[in-house]
Amino acid sequence: MTANTEHPSLLDLPPLSAEHFAAVEDKVASLLRTRCDVVAMQGEALLPLEACIRAAAPRGSTALNVVTGPYGETFGGWLRSCGAEVVTLTAPFTGAVDADEVARALRAHPETGLVSLVHAEAATGNTNPVAEIGAVVREHGALLMLDAVASVGAEPLLPDAWGVDLCVIGGQKALAGPAGVSAVSVSARAWDRIAANESAPRRSCLSLLDWKERWLDGGRKALPHAPAQLEMLALEAAVDRVLAEGLDSSIARHRAASAATRAGVRELPALDAYVTRDQDAAPAATTLRVPADDLDARAVVAAALTAAPGVPLQAAGGALAAEVLRVNHYGRSADRAVVLDSLGALADGLAALGVPGAASAGDRAREAAGAAWESALRA
Ligand SMILES: *Cc1c(COP(=O)(O)O)cnc(C)c1O
Numbered sequence: 001m002t003a004n005t006e007h008p009s010l011l012d013l014p015p016l017s018a019e020h021f022a023a024v025e026d027k028v029a030s031l032l033r034t035r036c037d038v039v040a041m042q043g044e045a046l047l048p049l050e051a052c053i054r055a056a057a058p059r060g061s062t063a064l065n066v067v068t069g070p071y072g073e074t075f076g077g078w079l080r081s082c083g084a085e086v087v088t089l090t091a092p093f094t095g096a097v098d099a100d101e102v103a104r105a106l107r108a109h110p111e112t113g114l115v116s117l118v119h120a121e122a123a124t125g126n127t128n129p130v131a132e133i134g135a136v137v138r139e140h141g142a143l144l145m146l147d148a149v150a151s152v153g154a155e156p157l158l159p160d161a162w163g164v165d166l167c168v169i170g171g172q173k174a175l176a177g178p179a180g181v182s183a184v185s186v187s188a189r190a191w192d193r194i195a196a197n198e199s200a201p202r203r204s205c206l207s208l209l210d211w212k213e214r215w216l217d218g219g220r221k222a223l224p225h226a227p228a229q230l231e232m233l234a235l236e237a238a239v240d241r242v243l244a245e246g247l248d249s250s251i252a253r254h255r256a257a258s259a260a261t262r263a264g265v266r267e268l269p270a271l272d273a274y275v276t277r278d279q280d281a282a283p284a285a286t287t288l289r290v291p292a293d294d295l296d297a298r299a300v301v302a303a304a305l306t307a308a309p310g311v312p313l314q315a316a317g318g319a320l321a322a323e324v325l326r327v328n329h330y331g332r333s334a335d336r337a338v339v340l341d342s343l344g345a346l347a348d349g350l351a352a353l354g355v356p357g358a359a360s361a362g363d364r365a366r367e368a369a370g371a372a373w374e375s376a377l378r379a
Helices: 018-031 046-056 070-081 099-108 130-140 188-196 208-216 229-245 247-265 297-307 336-352 358-378
Strands: 037-039 062-067 085-090 112-118 143-147 166-170 182-186 286-289 313-315 324-327
Touching: 018 037, 018 182, 018 229, 037 208, 046 070, 046 112, 046 143, 046 166, 046 182, 046 188, 046 208, 062 070, 062 099, 070 085, 070 112, 085 099, 099 112, 099 130, 112 130, 130 143, 143 188, 182 188, 182 208, 188 208, 229 247, 247 286, 247 336, 247 358, 297 313, 297 324, 297 336, 313 336, 336 358
Parallel strands: 062 085, 062 112, 112 143, 143 166
Antiparallel strands: 037 182, 166 182, 286 324, 313 324
16 A cells, blocks of 8 residues: 555545534624524535525515626526516626615515525625615515625625525635635524425435425434535635734635726726726725726736746626626735735736736736725724
């Protein structure tokens, strides 16, 4: 037998005990300040997101799907495939949805039983006022499902105080963990409605009810199957690190990264913030529009990465790819030096593409960003 010397922490792991598994769920609950049940489904966040929708959208029911970016569009497809009647409320991707618009949609469709909402979308760079929307949904009586993958650890997230019934988080954004770890909190109200839904998945990887019946109801003494220990250990390590830093300080870093990026970009030619108002900008990522007809966002990203390999820049996906790029200042990249280097790389990239004034704008952008970083931390 060959000794495992190259990946000692990946192989030969003992199984994770039920006690340890429950302790990881409890750490997630404390990160979310929730008293609800937390279920760790040990998959990429799309697993609990789809599980929530299939559990909470009975065939023939009505769901209000709020779309402020591509994830909202994905939810609409799942809701329709559940046989739900889908009411779509679309807000401009450059802003946020307003709680009054949600209230109007619920008045127009009083039979709505589920509202699905994305808190922050890294892809479009916007964030929604969940506290206000949650109050409206609670008053109406529908369940509220929230995709908080891109907000957890980056901005305040209080599912219990805000009336969120199903809150899905993932490890791969502000928590700086790997993709493949996720969790969902489930309110008592949500469990009641899921149990009453005959078409909710049962005996399936997508089943929240299986976790309730085979894990939670038995007092979390025995796991229904062998847990994915790498994922659970990674989730635990990611949550531990954020709790050790202090959740407030993680949130402050992300807020400062957003403010700094937005301030720096004002000094750069050929780029504008894609999200119009500061308060609608997601602390996890800043999206930038490339308004010039003769410039492509993908070319700007490629030139910037040539100037400074490794800065967290990315072209947007799908329909926005030519026009929008992202500064992914989440996790370890919610860092003053990383943000300043990203802005410097954009200036260098624009200069390499021949944009007038770009070469001299880099230093101004870094300076403005640094000042905005400090003033955001003082605020
Ligand atoms: C990043 C993200 C996810 C997770 O999806 P991946 O593309 O697989 O990383 C889910 N929801 C939102 C809103 C996200 O920003």
